[in-house]
Amino acid sequence: VYLEESGGGSVQAGGSLRLACTASGVATISHCMAWFRQVPGQERNGIAVTDSDGRTTYADSVKGRFTISQDNAENTLYLQMNSLKPEDTGMYYCAAAFYGMRPTMYDCLTGAPHAIDTWGQGTQVTVSS
Numbered sequence: 001v002y003l004e005e006s007g008g009g010s011v012q013a014g015g016s017l018r019l020a021c022t023a024s025g026v027a028t029i030s031h032c033m034a035w036f037r038q039v040p041g042q043e044r045n046g047i048a049v050t051d052s053d054g055r056t057t058y059a060d061s062v063k064g065r066f067t068i069s070q071d072n073a074e075n076t077l078y079l080q081m082n083s084l085k086p087e088d089t090g091m092y093y094c095a096a097a098f099y100g101m102r103p104t105m106y107d108c109l110t111g112a113p114h115a116i117d118t119w120g121q122g123t124q125v126t127v128s129s
Contacts, residue, residue, distance in 0.1 A: 001025045001118050003094045008123030015084050015127070021077040021094030021120055031097040032108035033070060033077045034116070037090040037125075044093065046109040048079060057105045062088075084127045094120040 007019040019035070034049035047059045048068035056068055067080040077094055095116045097103050103115030 001096070001098055003096060003118055003120035005092065005094050005120045005123040008092060008125045010126040010128065011084055013085055013127055013129050016080070016082045017084065017125060019079040019081065019092055019094075019123060019125075021079075023075040023077075023096065023118075026075050026098070028098060029072060031102040032105065032115070033068075033094065033096040034108050034111070035066075035068060035077075035079045036093040036095060036111060037088070038093065038122075039090045044111065046111055049105055049109040050077070051105060051108070052102075055105065057109055059109070081125070084125075086127045086129045089125060089127050091122040092125050093122045 002024045003021055005021050011017055029052050032049055032051040034046050036044045036046050038044040047062045050056045050068045065083045070077045096118045097115050099117050107115035
């Protein structure tokens with residue numbers, strides 16, 4: 001399975017971006033898919049996750065501003081980002097759990113090694129003040 005992110009770019013504070021993550025080589029629906037954000041010198045942190053039942057969970061830092069969704073027919077995961085802030089700047093990664101037992105939403109959001117088995121290469125988002 002291969003995940004490819006798109007939609008990153010530069011935007012002013014208050015603006016919006018929509019990220020997409022397309023999965024190829026997929027033969028099954030994932031247990032969960034998530035978006036992570038990483039700033040240079042810091043750990044990669046989960047910001048939004050959705051599971052095969054359509055449930056969603058968000059990090060407090062993006063709650064109310066970001067929306068995660070997925071189109072199973074197109075094998076694509078989205079992240080709609082509104083009211084962007086400079087602190088949202090970072091590399092955004094898509095990740096998924098396709099194999100093994102179904103992990104918890106918490107494990108997906110935290111990127112636990114036993115949960116997440118597939119990562120994308122990332123797309124850069126830069127928010128200027």
